[in-house]
Amino acid sequence: MQELVSVNSVISKPQDAKISVYDRGFLFGDAIYEVTRSYGKVFFMIEEHIARLRRSAESIQLDLGKTDQQIIEEMYALAKEGGEEDVYIRLQVSRGTCAFKQVSIKPQNTSSANYVMYLHKLKNWDSKYYEQGISLGICKTLRNSKDAMDPNIKSGNYLNNILGLLETDEDFDDCIMLTKEGMVAEGSTFNVFMVKDNVIYTQPDDFDILQGITRKILLELCETHNLQLEKRVFSVEELLKADEVFVSSSTKEVMPVIKIGKNSYQAGGGEISKRLAGLYKDYVKDYCAKAKKDHPIDF
C-alpha cells in the first residue's frame, strides 16, 4: 500500500507533504491528536475518537474550525485514496502557523488550525503478545498530574511518556507510569487493568489517566456481562500481587501482561483477561456490521 499524508486536505505522498516550520505543533507540541484504526473499511469508534479530539481541543482552547462530519469525511477520503483495508490514521491538529514568523509561545497571531493525517497499513502485533503477553517495566518518570498537563488532553507532546520509555530497560517491551503517590496511572500508550479474586480493577475516571476508548468499551462489557468491576486507585504493590494484569488500547485491543519487573503472570492471560479479549472482539464485529449500514461513506 502506498503511504499517504493529508495536510490541510491536500493528499500527497509523505515525501511531498509540506507544513510550515513555524507550525506550533512542530515548535511547541501545541497540538492534539487521535489514532484510529479501521477493521476492513470501517473506522472503529470513529465518532468517539472525534468527540475526544473535540474535548482535547476545548481543553486547550483550540478552534477545530471543522465539524465532526467534515473531519470524518476527510479521513475516509484519505483511506479511499490509499485503497487498502485495515489501516491506521493518525490525525494531528495544531493551533496553526505563527503568522508573523515570530517564535513566541504566546498563542496569538496564528493561522487557523493545521490538520495533518498520516495513513498507514495497520501493523499487526506479533501473535506472541497475545499468546504470551507484553512485558512491562515500571519507570521512575511520573505520569503528568491532572493538575499540570491533564493526561485527558491527547496532546501532540508525548515527552512525558517518551521519557518513561527512554529509561525503561531494553528487556521490557514497554512501561507503566505511576503517580507521585506510587499509584498505577497508565502505560506509555495504554490503560492498565488488574484482576484480583475475580474483581477487575481500573482507576476512577477522574484519575491521572487518558480515558481510553477501549477502556470505556471494556467497562460497558463488564456491566453487560456481569463481570465484577471496581473503579479505584491501586498501588504498584497491589499490581504485583494481582492474579492477572492486562492492558488496553485501540491498536493493542486487550493484551495480557506476562511480566512486570521481576514479577511473572500466567502466559496468555488468565480467565478474565481472555474472556474480556473475546468479548471485545465480538463488540468490534457487531460495531463493524452495524457501521457498514450507518456510516455514510462507502469506499
Ligand SMILES: Cc1ncc(COP(=O)(O)O)c(C=O)c1O
Ligand atoms: C497515554 C495513553 N493511555 C491510554 C491510551 C489508550 O487509549 P485508546 O483505548 O483510546 O486507544 C492511549 C492511546 O493512545 C494513550 O496514549
